[in-house]
Amino acid sequence: MNIFKFQLLRKSGLSRIGKIQTAHGSILTPAFMPVGTCGTVKAMMPESVALTGADIILGNTYHLMLRPTSERISRFGGLHRFMNWPGPILTDSGGFQVMSLAKIRTITENGVIFQSHIDGSNHTLTPELSVKIQHNLNSDITMSFDECTEFPVSEKIANVSMHLSMRWAKRSHSAFVKRLGYGIFGIVQGSIYPDLRKESIEILRNINFDGYAIGGLAVGEGQEEMFRILSIITPSLPEDQPRYLMGVGTPSDIVGCVQRGIDMFDCVIPTRSGRTGQAFTRYGTVNIRNARHQNDSRPLDDACNCPACRNYSRGYLHHLTRSKEILGLMLMTWHNLQYYQDLMSDLREAIIKDRLINYVTNFYNLQTFGDIEQL
């Protein structure tokens, strides 16, 4: 069995190439984790997710605790076996989704009391329970339970919220059952206030986590502000441990964050956008529902090697999307996940070759170029 460890393989400026070793295999970083909310990356076979190049996926504690429950998944041998994904899995703590999805919430020192968005049933989530659920799921990387501070927020409230999250981080770490190949990450909070962020990092480093996540960003502060805060945070994070920016982001976000030393990302954008007909390409986004594509026999992106681009025309994808066909969701999702994984692979290659700045310049030029001309 592998031990859980992070190897920093290469640096170029603030950017890093690393490798995380887990019980279920290793992850090359910078890495993008497709989101498998309810025990499935929506509209994808897990074999197909692996084919895009994803090393690791993310599971949602909030959704899975409600349905089918972590006890049930545990009886099936854990989330990997339940959903037929043999690779590493990171699970979030449930904190963020309780805030965004549950109906009624009461936050106490102990944890969060909430009503399920599915059937209105009452639940309590605490740091100890969140970690236990993630243990039941057999998650390779457990996230500590935190309160995602709302935005915008005063420094005073951000301070109170951050300190609650830090006490919960301590309790999460204590509740975590150490096993070979499994790790737990702490989550830095403190909104847009540099001093709070630094204090949060110091507290978490004293607890001594296996990795550090940054929460409370990409919640409405805008890309520029996010980049500014990141530039303040990352120099304070330990160099020899992975850094995970939660819930980020667009391709442009990811490129900028890799430049600022982030190693891991997760986001529903590629999968959710795929289901609404939006595709990511080198030349920016394409809305395949647009009538300009209906007679277009060209692929979505002729440089992409996914099945949607290899075997189908824009006209066909347009037809599927307009006709609300399931295959449209499948192909568009696959393409977007492929785009994201290709982006990560390109970023890793650029870091290794010490030419990330050139890559980023070219990336932004192509993105602003716009979609290919209408036929």
Place this chain on the structure above:
Amino acid sequence: MNIFKFQLLRKSGLSRIGKIQTAHGSILTPAFMPVGTCGTVKAMMPESVALTGADIILGNTYHLMLRPTSERISRFGGLHRFMNWPGPILTDSGGFQVMSLAKIRTITENGVIFQSHIDGSNHTLTPELSVKIQHNLNSDITMSFDECTEFPVSEKIANVSMHLSMRWAKRSHSAFVKRLGYGIFGIVQGSIYPDLRKESIEILRNINFDGYAIGGLAVGEGQEEMFRILSIITPSLPEDQPRYLMGVGTPSDIVGCVQRGIDMFDCVIPTRSGRTGQAFTRYGTVNIRNARHQNDSRPLDDACNCPACRNYSRGYLHHLTRSKEILGLMLMTWHNLQYYQDLMSDLREAIIKDRLINYVTNFYNLQTFGDIEQL
């Protein structure tokens, strides 16, 4: 290029093994054709449809003429290229769907005037236009345009309707552009009236089609009555040409019809049932939404080699279906199509080995056995 031909390879009682050769490859019969209504077999990649063992799929003229239109599909190089299905395609004539889906219909000697169920636009479908659309789609097997007689119906009205369909069959045949590897089938009508059925067959045989379909069955008359009518019809059909029973049916229907000399089938049951959580197994149907499956770690059917059965538990499929996850639709559809193709393969093997009666007895015994015991 292949010529279009049917070879009768083997007979056992009334049952037959045959091979239909078309422009896009050959089809072993008895064959089941998955339905690809809008240019996709719902929730399936075409490669996956082929993996189940399907030699041929069916496309719907009514749906495709409305969206994306046959002219557009023709510009994309035909339906095979548009939807990435390189094998044979049979298209229906649109007659049946105009009756069941369009809003307002007026039947004249010339054809049918109707309003699209998508946008209410007005359309006219005639035998000549139906055949032209199927030509645009590049269909390997064109169906002649007919009126699907309603059920129940008096012999007098069935007579009038059948004769209209026969005049339309003649016009369809005249409009069909002969090409190497492409064929056109006539459709026998006459409801449950043996004399009308025999008259219809005689008229069609005089026109000289490449194959004969039986329409106006499985429309509410019941399995016993359907078998009775079939036993009257099939002896009058030419032995050296394929026989296609349209829109049939359940596994039990198919087994009984193969015993009565039918070579080809199509039906939405496996795909549509899959999307509502019903699975077909050796021991009858399983409703995967039922709570009895939620802790069941066994596969849907341990004798099945589809991905749903190889890689997932009933408990997981239950979870996906309850959570309305797209992967649930994908896996359940795949399983049902695999079940149908395995059934056809088993039937062909039983015919070849001259032991169809044993196979059928065993099939019905297992079907009435019921699902495996709850864990």
